[in-house]
Amino acid sequence: MSKLFTSDQVAAHNTDKDCWIIVEGKVYDVTTFLNDHPGGRKVLLKVAGTDATTQFQQFHNAAVLEKFGPELLVGAVSAHSEATTTSEEPTPSIAEGMTEGEPFGELVPFGDPYWYQDWYSPYYDDSHRRLRRFVRIFVEKEMMPFCHEWDEAKKIPASLFLKAGAAGILPAVAGGHWPVEYVASPPPADIAISEWNAFHEFIVCDELARCGSGGALWGLCGGLGIGLPPVMNFGSAELKKRIVPDCLSGKKFICLAITEPYAGSDVAGLRTEAKKTPDGKFYILNGEKKWITNGVYADYFTVACRTGEPGMNGISLLLVERSMKGVTTRQMQCSGVWASGTSYIAFEDVKVPVENLIGRENKGFKAIMFNFNHERMGIAIQANRFSRVCLEESLKYGHKRKTFGKNLVDHPVIRQKLANMARKVEATHAWMESLIYQTTRMPPELQMLKLGGPIALLKVQATQTFEYCAREAAQIFGGLAYSRGGQGEKVERLYREVRAYAIPGGSEEIMMDLGMRQSIKVSQLMGAKL
CATH class of the missing domain: 2.40.110.10 (Butyryl-CoA Dehydrogenase, subunit A, domain 2)
Incomplete structure (x- = not known):
């Protein structure tokens, strides 16, 4: 049940003892929040009793409402002259993307891969679409509102691991196949074990990275994704039985x-x-x-x-x-x-x-070498989604920030930055999909030989794209990308995290050399005339 108020009713709550505001059609009682507001109580009192959506969007990101909003929410604004009570849920602004060709997400240009919109792809089916929605809901509810808080505290709560384990997210990123021998539950989103493939893991990793925090992502599954596969692939039966289930459930790390x-x-x-x-x-x-x-x-x-x-x-x-x-x-x-x-x-x-x-x-x-392709592909997936986050945040900000009498996005120099970001992200994503497809068809014994070089080069491509997009996003956000928290929170944090992707898993220099040496070696084995 949601209480509906008229704008006039909200306007009556305009003092420091009784302060309401409207943000995005919802009514919040911020009286108890006045002293906690980072900009000071006067900022809120200036908009007391009014629609503060424009001001809110100018200085805050959506995660703020996700974190603080539920405790402060008192209702919504009614379009009618009289206040009422309703139990109806709002109609989604876009389709849920559960069938082929149906859009999913916020539809920000290049903010999601093409297949999230109304584009067709040979790689995905209904099980992938269900999983995409499942993980997005998890990330937006359980991770995105808290990433800044976790970063400042330099740790994430133990409860997140248990939630991710119960949701099937931890088993999904531990090595490619669904570990049925260690996990009693089936894959998430009603996916049959026989359906699970590398593109499902790709989706989980990609959607997790939408949180815009390498620290949160690595904290949740970084150690798991590289520390557990050697045990699963080479450990004794006793070692696997004792170690693997607790790690996949989030009870142990x-x-x-x-x-x-x-x-x-x-x-x-x-x-x-x-x-x-x-x-x-x-x-x-x-x-x-x-x-x-x-x-x-x-x-x-x-x-x-x-x-x-x-x-x-x-x-x-x-x-x-x-x-x-x-x-x-x-x-x-x-x-x-x-x-x-x-x-x-x-x-x-x-x-x-x-x-x-x-x-x-x-x-x-x-x-150690056996898991390097998996590790480097994971780094590439995360880095490229972080590039998308930088692009998406820049596009959203560019449509509401005005300079010299017009929106930032209306300046050709800003559109050029966005265009260069988009072309790099999409090219990298297409290469990723092509290589992941090979892992679903190529025998495992050939993957280390034939895919090692291309995946090494992909890691370089993805991390250099990430570095480029983080820098350009920081330029678009200006001073907001130089301070921690607030509107530019994700961009500031990701700009600091670029080196954590360019160096681990093999530095760019090592990867470039490996990529060419391995590719030349494979071509010679196949009879190339060099």
């Missing part, structure tokens, strides 16, 4: 600990060392890891360490548990992704049972 103060992209050069005890029952682990996503709160650490000769042939993977004596973590202060729990980890004489070996001893490098 895992991370991947490879990078060190001495070794980043050069994985074969890592120094963390594990030596077997004389009785052969334990490894004694010593070393340091740095820039480890989710390490601050992880229960489990998939640790790359040296157990044999120098180079790639002497590396093993161990599943280390926080409860083991000698494991210490501390949060690192980084430029971006603050809520992700980036940490420095020290292992001091940690006693790890040999049963916690993931795969075979001295064969860990292969297990």
